[in-house]
Amino acid sequence: MAERRGLVLVYTGHGKGKTTAALGLVLRSLGRGLRPRVFQFIKHERAAYGEHRALAKLGVPIEGLGDGFSWRSRDLERSAELAREGWRRAAAAVGSGEWDLVVLDEVTYPLNFGWIPVAEVVEALGSRPRHVHVVLTGRDAPWELVELADTVTEMKKVKHAYDAGVPAQKGMEH
Amino acid sequence: MAERRGLVLVYTGHGKGKTTAALGLVLRSLGRGLRPRVFQFIKHERAAYGEHRALAKLGVPIEGLGDGFSWRSRDLERSAELAREGWRRAAAAVGSGEWDLVVLDEVTYPLNFGWIPVAEVVEALGSRPRHVHVVLTGRDAPWELVELADTVTEMKKVKHAYDAGVPAQKGMEH
Numbered sequence: 001m002a003e004r005r006g007l008v009l010v011y012t013g014h015g016k017g018k019t020t021a022a023l024g025l026v027l028r029s030l031g032r033g034l035r036p037r038v039f040q041f042i043k044h045e046r047a048a049y050g051e052h053r054a055l056a057k058l059g060v061p062i063e064g065l066g067d068g069f070s071w072r073s074r075d076l077e078r079s080a081e082l083a084r085e086g087w088r089r090a091a092a093a094v095g096s097g098e099w100d101l102v103v104l105d106e107v108t109y110p111l112n113f114g115w116i117p118v119a120e121v122v123e124a125l126g127s128r129p130r131h132v133h134v135v136l137t138g139r140d141a142p143w144e145l146v147e148l149a150d151t152v153t154e155m156k157k158v159k160h161a162y163d164a165g166v167p168a169q170k171g172m173e174h
Numbered sequence: 175m176a177e178r179r180g181l182v183l184v185y186t187g188h189g190k191g192k193t194t195a196a197l198g199l200v201l202r203s204l205g206r207g208l209r210p211r212v213f214q215f216i217k218h219e220r221a222a223y224g225e226h227r228a229l230a231k232l233g234v235p236i237e238g239l240g241d242g243f244s245w246r247s248r249d250l251e252r253s254a255e256l257a258r259e260g261w262r263r264a265a266a267a268v269g270s271g272e273w274d275l276v277v278l279d280e281v282t283y284p285l286n287f288g289w290i291p292v293a294e295v296v297e298a299l300g301s302r303p304r305h306v307h308v309v310l311t312g313r314d315a316p317w318e319l320v321e322l323a324d325t326v327t328e329m330k331k332v333k334h335a336y337d338a339g340v341p342a343q344k345g346m347e348h
Contacts (some may be wrong), residue, residue, distance in 0.1 A: 020195040031228030051205055119347075133345075
């Protein structure tokens with residue numbers, strides 16, 4: 001029988017498809033009877049995009065941990081504190097062994113802003129129960145994560161509808 | 175109100191996450207009340223991977239059009255004929271307007287083998303009803319598709335668990 005073990009997957013790069021690929025893994029894991037859970041580090045806790053509506057119907061917990069942070073945010077200290085609180089909850093979920101797949105969506109942003117120490121994430125991944133898959137997404141994944149991961153894909157933008165003036169479409173981009 | 179129109183998205187490249195990202199779009203579209211349908215050009219009609227089990231539960235039609243073609247296939251003529259038959263069904267679905275999102279998974283392989291004429295795909299996409307989103311996946315997307323698409327992402331392999339001797343994991347890779 002093939003060896004069973006949890007994988008660490010990273011979807012990074014500036015192209016489209018990082019969060020979307022993580023959602024696809026959630027769907028596939030459900031089809032195999034696994035228990036997935038999703039944390040989104042940038043999305044607001046009241047976000048209700050297509051993925052939230054669909055996962056709610058499927059009974060998959062999905063939590064926005066952020067305040068919809070953007071470069072126009074007024075209160076960076078508050079954003080940083082939210083990210084740290086969110087990370088504590090996500091780390092507990094990874095370590096608990098109750099979930100077979102934990103998605104840390106857009107986690108690279110609070111990492112790269114210095115709000116969450118990379119060393120804490122490396123420690124949490126390294127000490128997790130053996131069966132737990134973890135998927136991390138976001139641009140510019142820190143090298144420590146790339147080194148630790150089993151599989152890393154860089155999503156490269158070749159072209160994007162937005163650049164041609166096409167607005168984001170419901171059900172496709174959000 | 176933002177303009178509503180169907181997009182053509184291409185996920186190509188040699189990295190992981192192409193099919194998975196397409197599945198994520200299916201999930202997101204469901205959350206917005208859209209009607210998605212999936213055609214898989216390589217997978218066998220009796221394939222029952224994680225995505226088939228999950229989409230069946232969600233009532234999303236997913237059809238394997240191939241014979242699990244690999245380079246070891248004995249009967250290339252049969253593979254080619256299956257691809258052409260499958261394309262006729264997929265093209266009809268794209269043109270019907272009954273589906274808001276049609277996924278043509280791994281369609282680049284029969285295109286690049288010359289089994290399906292690229293010009294036919296370009297024609298079908300160009301003449302489709304305006305609201306229909308189409309997602310095409312697979313390595314080495316023909317340039318005609320890249321040119322026609324609204325959004326193109328190249329999935330680049332940075333590293334892959336398989337290269338380190340880790341076998342494919344159920345619920346993650348299939």
